[in-house]
Amino acid sequence: MRKNKTETERTIQRLIEIARNHFTTNGYANVSLEEIVNEADLTRGALYHHFKNKKGLFLAVFEAVQKEVGEYVEEAAAKSNDSWQQLINGCQAFLEGAVQTHNQRILLVDGPAVLGWETFRKMDEKYSMNSLKEQLQLMQEQNLLKPVSADAMTHCLSGAMNELVLWIADYPDQKDKIKEAMMVLQHMLEGLRENK
Amino acid sequence: MRKNKTETERTIQRLIEIARNHFTTNGYANVSLEEIVNEADLTRGALYHHFKNKKGLFLAVFEAVQKEVGEYVEEAAAKSNDSWQQLINGCQAFLEGAVQTHNQRILLVDGPAVLGWETFRKMDEKYSMNSLKEQLQLMQEQNLLKPVSADAMTHCLSGAMNELVLWIADYPDQKDKIKEAMMVLQHMLEGLRENK
DNA sequence: TAACATACATACAGTATGTATGTAAATCAG
DNA sequence: CTGATTTACATACATACTGTATGTATGTTA
Incomplete structure (x- = not known):
């Protein structure tokens, strides 16, 4: 792997945190996953790797x-x-x-x-x-x-x-x-x- | 118009009633407008004519x-x-x-x-x-x-x-x-x- | 070092909304 | 009574988003 376990965990936490911000301010339905991964400098592939949907x-x-x-x-x-x-x-x-x-x-x-x-x-x-x-x-x-x-x-x-x-x-x-x-x-x- | 006022009103009521059934059983997010208008023998055009969205x-x-x-x-x-x-x-x-x-x-x-x-x-x-x-x-x-x-x-x-x-x-x-x-x-x- | 797993990226398919446009019928104006 | 306009839809299309399939580079293990 490119990253060790804690690094990966941090990626997940970062996604959760960013998502939390977006969800709280815009509401679930108005948030696109693209916004989230953009802010995390990732792509939706990464997101779908860590979360089911x-x-x-x-x-x-x-x-x-x-x-x-x-x-x-x-x-x-x-x-x-x-x-x-x-x-x-x-x-x-x-x-x-x-x-x-x-x-x-x-x-x-x-x-x-x-x-x-x-x-x-x-x-x-x-x-x-x-x-x-x-x-x-x-x-x-x-x-x-x-x-x-x-x-x-x-x-x-x-x-x-x-x-x-x-x-x-x-x-x-x-x-x-x-x-x-x-x-x-x-x-x-x-x-x-x-x-x- | 093809239909008089009460007839139109009935179309609207019918859409509301069918939509109500679908929303209650499947939830808002899982209902597609197509299902609704199909059941009403209409198209989405009709729906968007009577309702904003x-x-x-x-x-x-x-x-x-x-x-x-x-x-x-x-x-x-x-x-x-x-x-x-x-x-x-x-x-x-x-x-x-x-x-x-x-x-x-x-x-x-x-x-x-x-x-x-x-x-x-x-x-x-x-x-x-x-x-x-x-x-x-x-x-x-x-x-x-x-x-x-x-x-x-x-x-x-x-x-x-x-x-x-x-x-x-x-x-x-x-x-x-x-x-x-x-x-x-x-x-x-x-x-x-x-x-x- | 070869086989494998992980952590992503990329590309694409499917589906849903919403909008723009077209059209037949009904109403209205003169 | 007839032409103009409005109403009530249908059709076609643009757009956006999710989810999935596939590709790839990097790290790990035997």
Whole structure:
């Protein structure tokens, strides 16, 4: 080979990064692979060597973004020992993480449409949704939450936050909007809290 | 002209209906206009005469679906005089309406991606979201809801329901899932209720 | 060093959108 | 009633993009 393994890996990462930029700013459908490989000083042959097709490239980008946000959420949640506070921290971190750098377009707009709802949901469950669900189930076992369907709760919360992200992303004063959103979320969660 | 006005209108409606079927079953990106016009015994020329482009056709379909669901929601809400019950009725009707006949793919998956988030949100606000927001604001004025951002509440609820629809749609026992979802929604709304 | 694999480049085929142009029928003007 | 114009399409074509097949140089391994 012309290049050693790390060099090749860097090529792949570079393609992912460039693609990520294009996808976030122009949207999946409006991005041609030619633009991407041009910027990477490669040809489409190289791209198709490393990725199955356009969707495959998007999948790689999607995973990267999701992993990034997921880690940010976990990190924030871990800052507290109180289950309830962990949930709140995680929610806020998700809003913050998904809003920034227009991740939301990849995660929430193009993601479902390009990958298909089935694939999208599997990915979402694997990363962000799963940890949320586990947290909610844990809290149910601790009698902190009412004994209603954890699945429904998970999707309810997840959906609420996804939409809130897209709402927030449109405003310049995102800090304020995140506060407003968190107020609502906290109240809603209170409704699910088990009253002792 | 070869045809009178109603005849022309019927051509347009036929195209919208056929397109709707194709979009719901195959998704926007996997539908070629040729398939659609073939089924309508027309050519793409006809389609481009009545619609600006593929996106324009989708927009027409999207509007039709949204209007349909919106009317179903309004109708359900109007069955009660109690504001709180109206909200509950409306929420349930939305779940039912959006779930059926795979409307969800057009409304919630392809919609944002194809139209772009901007356009999608405008449409969504014009139809479904607007009535929800008005209802929430009304309830706030009646001191039924806590005085938190009505915007945030609207998006929160709307997002929750959207995601719930997509979750529910995957199950054969949708009636049960809708019940589960409504349980969670009602609890969450309780958290937003103003305690006298 | 010969066989093979890797990392690309190049060329091409297929398919889809969108546009420009053509045409028959219907309506309208006088 | 007849010529002009508009409507509702069809046809033909230009363009763009994806995906695939093939070629090639370079590195690796036996």
